[in-house]
Amino acid sequence: MRRAFTLIELVVALGILAVVLSFAGMIFRVSIDSHRIALANAEIMQKLRVIAEQLNADFQGLRDDGELFIIWDAARRSDYRGANANDPAAFERFDRIMFFTTGDFQTYKTDPPIRGNVARVCYTLVSRPADNQAGRLKPRQQKPSDRMLARTVHVLVPTAAAADRLDTTSFTEAQWRQWSSDLEYDNISLQEWMQIPRAEKIDILSVIGDVTIAGDVESTTDEAARGVVIDLTQPDPVHALLCEGVGQFAVQGWSDAEQRWIPQVNPNGDESLDDDSDFLLQGDDLDPENKPGIWYPRGALTLRNITYPASQIDKAHRHEVPGLGRALKFTFTLYDSKGVFASGRTFTHIVYLND
Numbered sequence: 001m002r003r004a005f006t007l008i009e010l011v012v013a014l015g016i017l018a019v020v021l022s023f024a025g026m027i028f029r030v031s032i033d034s035h036r037i038a039l040a041n042a043e044i045m046q047k048l049r050v051i052a053e054q055l056n057a058d059f060q061g062l063r064d065d066g067e068l069f070i071i072w073d074a075a076r077r078s079d080y081r082g083a084n085a086n087d088p089a090a091f092e093r094f095d096r097i098m099f100f101t102t103g104d105f106q107t108y109k110t111d112p113p114i115r116g117n118v119a120r121v122c123y124t125l126v127s128r129p130a131d132n133q134a135g136r137l138k139p140r141q142q143k144p145s146d147r148m149l150a151r152t153v154h155v156l157v158p159t160a161a162a163a164d165r166l167d168t169t170s171f172t173e174a175q176w177r178q179w180s181s182d183l184e185y186d187n188i189s190l191q192e193w194m195q196i197p198r199a200e201k202i203d204i205l206s207v208i209g210d211v212t213i214a215g216d217v218e219s220t221t222d223e224a225a226r227g228v229v230i231d232l233t234q235p236d237p238v239h240a241l242l243c244e245g246v247g248q249f250a251v252q253g254w255s256d257a258e259q260r261w262i263p264q265v266n267p268n269g270d271e272s273l274d275d276d277s278d279f280l281l282q283g284d285d286l287d288p289e290n291k292p293g294i295w296y297p298r299g300a301l302t303l304r305n306i307t308y309p310a311s312q313i314d315k316a317h318r319h320e321v322p323g324l325g326r327a328l329k330f331t332f333t334l335y336d337s338k339g340v341f342a343s344g345r346t347f348t349h350i351v352y353l354n355d
Contacts, residue, residue: 036338036340037340039336039338039340040336040338040340040341041336043336043337044334044335044336044341044345047243047245047246047334048334048347048349050242050243051149051242051243051246051330051332051349052349054151054242055123055330055349055351056351057103058099058101058103058121058151059099059101059328059351059353060101060103061101061102061103062099062100062101062353062354063099063100063101063102063118063190064315064318064354065190065194065315066099066100066101066120066190066193066194067098067099067100067193067194067295067296067297067298068097068098068099068100068294068295068296068324069097069098069099069205069208069209069293069294069295069296070095070096070097070098070251070293070294070323070324071095071096071097071209071210071211071291071292071293072093072095072250072251072263072278072279072291072292072293072323073093073094073095073096073211073291074091074092074093074094074265074279074286075091075092075093075094075140075286075288076090076091076092076286077089077090077091077092084269084270084271085271086265086266086270086271086272086273087266087269088264088265088266088269091265091266091286092140092144092247092248092333093248093249093250093331094125094139094140094248094249095249095250095251096122096123096124096125096208096209096210096211097122097123097124097251098120098121098122098205098208098209099120099121100118100119100120100121100156100190100193101118101119101121102117102118103117103119104117105117105118105119105153105155106155107155107184107185108184108239109184109236109239110184110185114155114157114184114185115155116155116156116157116185118155118156118189118190119153119154119155119156120153120154120156120186120193121151121152121153122150122151122152122208122228123149123150123151123242123249124149124150124152124210124227124228124249125139125147125148125149125150125246125248125249126139126147126148126149126150126227126228126229126230126240126241127139127210127227127228127229127230128142128229128230128231128232129229129231135224136224136227136229138210138227144247144248144333144335144344145245145247145335145339145344146245147245147246147247147248148230148241148242148243148244148245148246149241149242149243149246149249149332150228150230150240150241150242151240151242152180152181152228152240153184153240154183154184154185154186155184155185155186156185156186156188156189156190156193157185157186157187157188158187158188158189158192159187159188164187165187165188165192166186166187166188166193168200168203168204169200171225173222173224173225174225176207176221176222176225176226177224177225177229179207180207180208180225180226180227180228181228181229181230181237181240182236182237184239198217198298199217201298202217202218202219203219203220203221205219205295206219206221206226207221207225207226207227209226209291209293210226210227210228211226211291211293212289215300228240243334244337245334245335245336245337245344246332246333246334246335247332247333247334247335247344248331248332248333248346249330249331249332250329250330250331250332251328251329251330252264252323252328252329252331253321253322253323253324253325253327253328253329254325254326254327254328254329255322255323255325256319256320256325256326257320257322258306258322261329262278262303262306262322262323262325263278263279263292263303263322263323264277264278265277265278265279265286272284273285273286276305277304277305278292278303278304278305278306279292279303279304280292280302280304281304290302292304292323294313294321294323294324295313296313296314296318296321296324297313297314297315297318298313299311299313300313301313301321301322301323303322303323306322306323308321308322318353319353324353325353326352326353327350327351327352327353328350328351328353329348329349329350330348330349330350330351331346331347331348332346332347332349333345333346333347334346334347
């Protein structure tokens with residue numbers, strides 16, 4: 001007579017099967033998660049390489065006889081929940097930098113391409129068109145993972161015809177936007193650029209730096225005309241897009257005198273900003289309207305607790321200038337396209353300025 005399985009044996013077998021399937025499911029989930037993390041890491045590291053290699057290439061040819069313009073822009077993170085509201089991690093940066101460099105440059109949209117060995121390069125987080133098609137959505141108004149880093153390149157093309165030379169004095173708002181976000185060359189030499197009258201240069205820098213410049217001469221450009229705007233639904237400005245998913249972009253210079261990177265929102269990391277912050281304050285908090293910055297070598301430096309004589313912001317003293325120094329440190333937070341790293345990953349990259 002055949003002997004059948006007992007009920008207890010069936011229950012035990014099913015229990016063992018359930019345990020095996022449970023472990024198999026866990027292993028499968030871990031494998032899938034590991035694969036997703038590996039792909040996200042690979043994507044972020046690829047973005048890091050692109051940005052770092054481009055920075056290295058651009059600063060290798062940095063022109064000492066050209067201008068360098070930096071705007072430092074800090075804001076509070078809306079998602080920070082730490083105990084210390086003024087912890088350095090509670091802030092993010094939206095800095096902008098413009099400089100001149102040598103290399104082999106060419107335009108992408110002109111036919112035939114225009115080539116040159118000197119270009120004006122600008123790194124900045126970009127604005128997007130607003131949903132209602134009126135105005136623009138600034139980087140700080142976007143989700144960190146949606147932000148984009150642009151590298152705009154204007155090849156300098158000297159021309160003998162004065163009528164064709166770059167002249168922004170009568171630019172309309174639309175012309176400023178096109179020039180900043182879309183055009184790829186300027187009919188001007190570096191020497192001619194350096195000789196542009198101060199009032200006109202102030203307006204140019206206000207557009208490049210997306211900032212109001214005040215002082216002995218004030219910028220007159222409209223706020224809507226400033227910065228770089230990229231509309232991903234349109235092909236024209238995409239040539240300026242360096243990397244998507246860049247949540248913040250910071251530029252700091254090493255100071256031998258202070259033995260630290262400048263500027264910092266809260267250098268000592270305590271609960272107060274009004275004792276040591278490099279940024280301009282409104283009361284005891286960051287002033288959202290006034291952005292510190294430097295314009296080398298035309299003699300302007302704005303930092304809250306650091307004074308530097310304008311007469312010494314020149315080539316001979318460049319390595320001593322706070323916020324510039326012998327090296328620049330770039331800090332950026334990178335996000336993967338699938339949202340695996342919800343808070344992104346933050347990296348730093350240092351470039352050494354030639355002597």
